[in-house]
Amino acid sequence: MGPVTAAVLQLVALIGALALCYIPFGNYMAKVYSSDRHWRVEKWIYKGIGANPDTEMRWPAYLRGVLAFSLVGVLFLYLLQRIQGILPGSLGFSSVNPAQSFNTAVSFVTNTNWQSYYGEQTMGHVVQTAGLAVQNFVSAAVGIAVAVALVRGFARSRTGEIGNFWADLVRGTVRILVPFAAIAAVILVACGAIQSFSGIHEVGQFMGGSQQWNGGAVASQEAIKELGTNGGGYFNANSAHPFENPTPFTNLFEIFLILLIPFALTRTFGVMVGSVRQGYAILATMGTIWLGFTALMMWTEFAHHGPALQLAGGAYEGKEVRFGVGGSSIFAVSTTLTSTGAVDSFHSSFTGLGGGITLLSMMLGEIAPGGTGSGLYGILIMAIIAVFIAGLMVGRTPEYLGKKIGAREIKLSAIYILITPALALVFAAASMALPTPPHSMLNPGAHGFSEVLYAFTSAANNNGSAFAGLNANTDWYNTMTGLAMLFGRFLPMVFVLALAGSLAEQKPVPATAGTLRTEKPLFTGLLVGAILIITGLTYFPALALGPLAEGLAS
Numbered sequence: 001m002g003p004v005t006a007a008v009l010q011l012v013a014l015i016g017a018l019a020l021c022y023i024p025f026g027n028y029m030a031k032v033y034s035s036d037r038h039w040r041v042e043k044w045i046y047k048g049i050g051a052n053p054d055t056e057m058r059w060p061a062y063l064r065g066v067l068a069f070s071l072v073g074v075l076f077l078y079l080l081q082r083i084q085g086i087l088p089g090s091l092g093f094s095s096v097n098p099a100q101s102f103n104t105a106v107s108f109v110t111n112t113n114w115q116s117y118y119g120e121q122t123m124g125h126v127v128q129t130a131g132l133a134v135q136n137f138v139s140a141a142v143g144i145a146v147a148v149a150l151v152r153g154f155a156r157s158r159t160g161e162i163g164n165f166w167a168d169l170v171r172g173t174v175r176i177l178v179p180f181a182a183i184a185a186v187i188l189v190a191c192g193a194i195q196s197f198s199g200i201h202e203v204g205q206f207m208g209g210s211q212q213w214n215g216g217a218v219a220s221q222e223a224i225k226e227l228g229t230n231g232g233g234y235f236n237a238n239s240a241h242p243f244e245n246p247t248p249f250t251n252l253f254e255i256f257l258i259l260l261i262p263f264a265l266t267r268t269f270g271v272m273v274g275s276v277r278q279g280y281a282i283l284a285t286m287g288t289i290w291l292g293f294t295a296l297m298m299w300t301e302f303a304h305h306g307p308a309l310q311l312a313g314g315a316y317e318g319k320e321v322r323f324g325v326g327g328s329s330i331f332a333v334s335t336t337l338t339s340t341g342a343v344d345s346f347h348s349s350f351t352g353l354g355g356g357i358t359l360l361s362m363m364l365g366e367i368a369p370g371g372t373g374s375g376l377y378g379i380l381i382m383a384i385i386a387v388f389i390a391g392l393m394v395g396r397t398p399e400y401l402g403k404k405i406g407a408r409e410i411k412l413s414a415i416y417i418l419i420t421p422a423l424a425l426v427f428a429a430a431s432m433a434l435p436t437p438p439h440s441m442l443n444p445g446a447h448g449f450s451e452v453l454y455a456f457t458s459a460a461n462n463n464g465s466a467f468a469g470l471n472a473n474t475d476w477y478n479t480m481t482g483l484a485m486l487f488g489r490f491l492p493m494v495f496v497l498a499l500a501g502s503l504a505e506q507k508p509v510p511a512t513a514g515t516l517r518t519e520k521p522l523f524t525g526l527l528v529g530a531i532l533i534i535t536g537l538t539y540f541p542a543l544a545l546g547p548l549a550e551g552l553a554s
Contacts, residue, residue, distance in 0.1 A: 003302070003326055006324065007302075007324070007326020007327070011294065011326075011330060014252060014256060014259075014330065017256050018259055018263055022263060022264055022267055022283075023267060025260065025264040026264040026265065027268075027271060028176075029264060030272050033163075034272065036054075038167075039174065041174060042170050042171065042174055045170050046167075046170065049166065053166055053170070054167075057161060057163065057164055058160045059160065059497040059498055059500055059501030060501075061165075062163065062164075062497055062500075063493065063494060066142060066165060066493060066497075067490065069138075069142070069169065070142065070489075073105075073109040073135060073138065073139075077104070077109065077131045077132075078102060080127055080130065081123075081127055082095050082096065082098070084096060084127050087127070089125035090124035090127075091125065091200055092200070093124050096117075096123075099475045100116060100117060100478050102478065102482050103478040104117070106485050107232070107464065107482070108135035108139065109139055110139065110462050111228070111230060111462050111489065112231075112459065112489070113225070113230045114341065114458065114463075114464040114485065115464070116473040117236075118236040119233055119234050119235050120235045121236075125197050125216060128217065128221065129216075132221070133220065136225055136230040136232070137173050137177050138173060139228070139230065140177055140224070140228030140229065140230065140371075140372040141169050141172035141176075142169060142373075143339075143372045143374045144261070144265070145168035145169050145373065146373055146377060146497065147374070147377040148268075148272075148373070149165075149496075150376075150377045150497075150499065150500040150503075151268070151376075151380075152272070152500065153501065154273050154400075154401045154403060155273045155274065156504045157506060158505065158506075160505045162504055177224065177228060181224040181227050181228075182220075184226075184257055185220040188219040188222055188223060191247055191250045192242075192247060192250070193218055193219040193243060193245070193250065194243045195219040196215035196216065198214065198215030199215070200214040218234045218243050222244050222245070222254070226239075229261070229262065229371040229372045230340065230341075230342075230464075231340040231465065232341075232464065233342065238342055238343050239251070239343060239344040240344045240345060240346075247322065248324075251331065251344055252327065252330075254342070255331055255334050258334050258342070259338065262369030263283065265369075265373070265376045266279045266280070267279050267283070269282065273401055280519070281518060281519045281520070281524050285527045285531075286368045286379065288368075288528055289364070289528060289532075290333065290337055290368050293333045294334075297332060297358075298325070300354040300357065301328075301354050317346075318346030318348065319349070320344060320345060327344070328344055328345035329354075332344075332358055333361060335463075336358045336359075336465060337364070337368050337369065338369060339372075340463070340464070340465075341463040343465050347466070347467055347468070348451065348466075348468050352446075352447075352548075352550035355547050355550075356546070358465070359450070359454055359543065359547055360539070360543065362457045362458060362463050363457060363535050363538070363539045364531060365382070365420060365461065366462075367379040368531075377496050378492075379527075379531075381413050381499075382417070383518070384398075384413045385410075385417065385530055387405055388405055389530060390516050391405070396514055399509055399515055400518060402509050402510075403503050404506060408502055409502060412495045412498055412502070413499065415495050419491050419492055421460075423456070423459075423487055427460070428452050431480070434476075436476060437474075438452075440471040440476075441470060442469040446546050446547070446549040446553070447469070447550050448469075450547050451470040452470060453542055454467040455467070455470055455477065455481060459482075459488065460485070460488035461488060462489050
């Protein structure tokens with residue numbers, strides 16, 4: 001069997017598995033967030049944190065809950081790293097320095113999981129399990145909660161109430177993320193991923209020296225890392241490490257985990273707004289972009305010109321032989337089109353155009369299918385922009401799901417789509433203009449610029465992957481990427497929740513003969529076009545200086 005055929009079969013198997021889970025899992029999540037009953041363990045949690053889960057919140061109160069909970073998470077994780085040297089199970093590692101502690105705390109709380117350190121050489125067992133792994137669960141739950149709040153904005157009318165943040169947070173964690181991550185962890189352990197709390201030990205003699213590895217609760221962290229679209233690996237090699245991702249099957253399984261919740265949330269959306277066809281239209285948009293980018297990535301990596309690459313059967317540099325070009329291409333597109341950031345290959349070693357595809361995937365806003373929750377609310381914002389464009393073309397007041405899209409809604413949506421590009425481009429420009437930051441670039445020219453652009457695009461979009469040729473463990477990059485992650489996570493949430501409140505206050509508008517049918521293929525095509533055109537107009541100059549220049553020159 002040829003490598004291209006094997007790659008296509010992997011893609012077909014992945015699509016089949018996602019299709020089998022789509023309806024039952026999407027319906028289950030809709031039931032979780034629509035139920036008025038509380039599990040016993042949830043009641044204990046509510047009592048412990050002093051929250052009343054039955055109190056409905058308007059959007060400012062919901063936002064305060066999001067920000068307060070996240071702030072506590074940042075402070076706790078920062079403190080945990082700073083006192084690591086006196087904690088049990090630290091494996092002899094010292095406390096993490098202040099700039100890197102800040103960066104890592106912000107990174108995991110914002111669901112970015114950007115890592116400017118070697119995981120197996122920096123973090124002990126307590127920080128990994130009680131700090132980083134916990135944030136993998138709750139940061140993902142926060143993202144889903146905000147998405148569900150926006151969905152309620154569409155589903156409700158004549159009320160400003162969009163749910164209860166604490167109830168949404170706890171239910172997402174207890175009923176969705178914990179049980180499904182536990183099942184995934186058992187599967188990973190059965191397939192060879194490690195799960196232990198062993199210390200550092202030598203595994204052999206290499207090149208005249210010894211190689212050392214430490215164990216850890218790897219499989220359990222790997223499961224939620226992918227299921228919650230987090231991405232931070234226990235080891236520096238991330239999902240290319242055999243302890244995290246031992247076989248081609250686990251590689252495909254981890255891609256499945258990455259895509260499961262973001263795709264299934266479109267079903268949840270359709271059920272909660274009372275029209276599953278609306279969910280299918282959003283799913284079709286996400287699926288079209290994901291499949292198109294995956295096919296394009298495979299083409300660039302399999303068919304790149306050059307005698308060495310043609311003899312090898314593809315661009316194998318930086319890719320694990322056990323996964324091949326096909327498995328690495330599917331993983332790379334899936335992890336950058338979501339907010340995962342996990343990698344099973346070296347993105348910096350992809351062809352010039354292949355690296356550009358990973359960059360463009362993040363620049364779309366990671367909405368195809370996007371992160372846990374962030375993908376759904378991101379694409380719903382783009383849907384509002386699309387119906388506004390359609391309304392301009394036909395001279396009608398735009399409507400979406402029975403709600404009028406007026407000046408307030410458009411302003412909130414427009415600010416939302418401007419925040420992330422502004423953060424990525426301004427921080428990248430500052431890093432290139434100032435005298436010291438360019439010293440972190442290990443490559444000159446277009447590829448070096450791509451490394452910097454990739455870093456801030458990844459941070460601002462809360463992705464976390466990197467062109468690893470950049471030395472990001474400096475005070476400048478630790479601080480600036482930390483700020484980009486903070487602003488890129490929470491500023492958009494402000495406008496999403498404000499939009500949810502605005503929509504929930506409206507009364508429904510009956511559909512007429514002139515209403516745009518947003519469940520039809522025509523709208524899907526309009527939405528795909530709007531996403532690609534807006535992204536292209538925003539980022540083309542930067543892409544032309546980096547990956548496009550490199551790809552055309554090679």
